[in-house]
Amino acid sequence: MNSLQFLYMMIIKVRSNLWLPHTLVYCVLIIYLKVEGASDQVAITTIEGAVAKGAVCLDGSPPAYQFDAGFGEGVNNWLVHIQGGGWCNSVNDCRTRTYSPYGSSKRMKSSDYNFTGILSNKQELNPSFYNWNRVAMRYCDGSSFTGDIEAVDPATNLHFRGARVFNAIIEELLGKGMKSASNALLSGSSAGGLASILHCDKFKALFPSSTRIKCFSDAGYFAHVTDLSGEYKFEGYYDQVVTLHGSSKNLYRECTSIMKPSLCIYPQFTMPYVQTPVFISHLKKH
Template sequence: MIRSTCVLLSLLSGVFLQQTFAILHLHKLPEEIANSTGAVCLDGTPPAFYLAPAETASPKNTSWVIFFRGGGWCYDADECAERAMTDLGSTKDLSPNVTFADGVLSSDSSTNPFAAYNRAWLWYCDGASFSGDVETPVSAKGVSIYFRGHRILNEVFAYLASDFGFNQATDVLLSGCSAGGLATYLHADYIRDNLLPSSVKRFKVMPISGFFLMHDTYDGAPKYQEQMKGVFEMQNCTNGVNSQCVANHEGEEWRCMFANESAAHVTSPMFPVNSALDSWQMGNIWFGDENCVASGQFQNCTSGQIADLNKYQTDFLVDFTSSGIPNRKGNGMFIESCFEHCAANDAGFSEYSIDGIVLKNALMQWWNSSVNADPKQFSYLPCSLQTQPPHQCNPSCSSTTDSLEQYFKPIATHKEK
């Protein structure tokens, strides 16, 4: 599901890594804490994160990027049991190190303005965007599985504070892509109000590719809504999503599992980054015009198909606007028309542009702005696809390509590409 440039340390030379990539080292929550709190992955293993600490002498040694890993969801107990046997439901077989070549987790200061920060990548192993909490293990396919994502959220932040210096943080950028982007919407205010140390002076959030539409399929079926409602109910997510949203949707609390509903109540300053024609949504929510969005940037589409895609983009923007994000002081946004998913944590971070402003520069202008700034100063919106070839209206989108071959399949879990 996720486009990421995670590269195993063992595949590259140490010198090359030090010069080019951020080396993030694995840390697992101590088993005694995991067992006493019940903060465990689907298979019962302790949760984990990867960390690249800032230099002790650096002026940024109290600045942090906290990034939620993505990886889809499991929609029923059997799928979750299968997922528990993968690295999306377990931490038992994780590599000791990972690396990133681009995005806010990279150590390359020429491309990443956050390169000198402490950078933590939170491992995703609960199947519900860090939101579930079921006390009793569930039996499926002959194994016991645990729905404890919200406990993982609490205990990982506590461990970062007790053992890794997060208790002295002054500046925090919360981010994540895909299911991790959704987690950013769902938990932003909870983290601000409950998990940050009092030393934090600046807290802002950047959800990437996490604004999944509550949208019917091309032929009118509410498939994705039903799937996410099932996740919410199965994993008991009521106390793991935005509390104000839950209060406003009595009897339909499951709606708060969607970014538009939760974001309507988020007061933390945010800068969503998303494609209005997100490739994962094309293959898992909409299911339309498969032949024309199979690869590339829509060059194989007919004029009728382009009209369909522009309609989906319009639906995205209507949903996004109705959340209130574009009108809230301190916010910004970078919504493009590229056929991609999570490319903002890849090459798109340094290459995507709107109105001549590159994504990473737009992000930094917003990051350094007042929490009361006019959101229009930091708002970048997509163009409409062109009727005539090559159709893609944003030339910077050509820097990345995506393929729907893996998306138009009945798959239970969506691993990082």
């Protein structure tokens, strides 16, 4: 985990207890990015062709990712790491994100997301994956890549197409050689860690049976438990996220058939249906 990911988790932890607005979270992150400076930067690639398929960020800009090629014994192995960044649960909240890298690829810079921690190419810092093909899937939809609504409100120009963004990036990577991977790991942090659980089986289904697939969620196990007030306040928040983004169609049907869709974002209700091995790190709760 790099220092930016750690900072974001700490802010979200505080926010979950105090109900701080997402805008404040973004301001702190942007200030941090400017102070931290650049290191271990990898160029951003935008998938311009995905726009025609409707696979776009909240503002209609194309999906983006960062890719650092593997080498040596890791050249046939792939690590796809999904960036975190919370969610947006209202039109105003999502519109705010379009002014940040969390809602628009137009505002993304390579310095926003450094290849450190699990993405590092330094053996002493990342002995397991340093020589793999390492990818950072940039997060710009606010729904852990679950949303998919065709209609676009002309008044706001908001696009809720997270699931299509995920598909577009993965499709591009498969074309770059990932389809022939010996090993592939789908990982993520925070909201990205949640996405790595929700998309784990979909990811595995894209590979031949000979490819070994695993998923890893870092700080993405958001538990359905009471908060400090003794209530399930965050459940209502997820209700709003799922409704706004049209996420239900992209959650596990085995779960949504027996409980309301917003509960099926919680890993404790979804993981019983995930067939691919998933590793969990750093449990969080709201």
